[in-house]
Amino acid sequence: MKPDGTIVARKLCKSFGSHQVLRGIDLTVAAGEISCIIGPSGSGKSTLLRCINGLETVDRGVLRVNGEDFGYVEKDNAYHALSPQRLAEQRSRIGMVFQQFNLFPNMTAEGNVMSGPVLVKKTDRRTARERARELLAQVGLADCGHKYPAQLSGGQQQRVAIARALAMNPSIMLFDEPTSALDPELVGEVLAVMRDLAHNGMTMLLVTHEMGFARDVADEVLFMDNGIAVERGDAREVLANPREKRTQEFLERVL
């Protein structure tokens, strides 16, 4: 298996104080695969996603992203935290899209998309600007480059956020409920962009409530409840014929 664009987690554990959020999660995402994490709120879906790019630290277990241990290096029977510089380097190869977009309000759409390449990779501004324009065109916002986030609709902001993440040429894209903060009529435009990405072979892991999207686009679905991976398998199979009772109950409620 080619390591770029892969995620492997084994027995991943994470607690906030005495509250166990992840209780030994196993997860495998192959290069170019689309995986959806579904489950009730508070089940640890977002925490799992946030662990994979270091927004949360893992307490125990194995986490390998792009073929290397993420955030830590294994030595003398222990995992040692990486220097901030090495961690930042690993993160820059993982794109993240947030529920609340988190665009930088002090920069234009184009400035947002350029920020990663210019400030992190030290790409020269002209190259970065050309690439930003390409990416904005790719997400259907060719004429919005000069606008500030406050002037854009939620759907447009989320598409800029996707372009911003893509500008770093990540090998993996993580989406944390990317359409949950959007008005219903704006969900479609964001899903269309994500569908495009999927067809172009990007490895994608997303936490979502869009069961239709999961069924149409995802290869695998992971159903989580209470910090445990209850059921994992082929997307259409799990959504149509869930084996576990908890999965059945959840799907009955949301579908």
Next chain:
Amino acid sequence: MRELPAEHKKRITPKRPRDYVCWAVALAIVAGLVHTAVTNENYQWPVVFSYFTTDAIIEGLVLTLILTVVSMALGTLLGLLLAVMRMSHQTPISGLARLYITFFRGTPVLVQLIFWFNIAALYPNISIGIPFTDISTPVDVNAVMTPLTAAIVGLTLNEAAYMAEIIRGGFASVGRGQYEAADSLGMRGFTRLRHVIIPQTMPAIIPATGNQVIGMLKGTSLVSVLGVAELLNSAQSIYARTYQTIPLLIVASLWYLIMTMALSVPQSMIERRFSRSTRRPAAVATATKESLL
């Protein structure tokens, strides 16, 4: 008159009595004030005008401006340091900053100023030297703590406490998501601070700092009690000789008013500049249209 079609008829809100009453009351008050200012000879307007630009007043004015600029600049720097300390995850460090802020915001500036002026009573001599060596210079505190030094020290230390809270508030106004977004792009500490976080603290910090500058400008009048010849003290020195108290207080007040009004112009310009990116969509759209026309 030709009857207009119903859908073309103008809709009119009639003026109500209270609309006129408000104007009448306001005009009456202003007219009364102007009348007494003009007819009451005790205002001595000719005296006001004759002293308005005398050397002593202008020199006082310059010193007021110098005190404002120096104390504000030093106070902001120290305030920044205190704000960083206050936000530290190290409890003893943030505790120290908190103690400082509580103390300096909790006591009157006037008391602080007099205190610094008299600090020699507490520490008559201090030695400045390199620890664990014999190299040291004794300093006579009484000689160093001139009225001007005491004024700058007092105003600066007090201002720093307020600026620390303003700067901290600016940082608190930036959401966690902004840090996370920067992190997820692989940005590191200083880059993240310089390009993402600090620009977003400015809309909260700049207007508040503007208010502090105006407050400081007026606050410098307190150091007149130390005998520093700033604007108010200069006016006092003159009326102590001539007994023209009211006209000279008017001279000082007019200058303070001119300076604070002059300061509010750049302040509102800077405010507009920093609010550019956070303005509401409709307002921006209108602005863009206007600039195109």
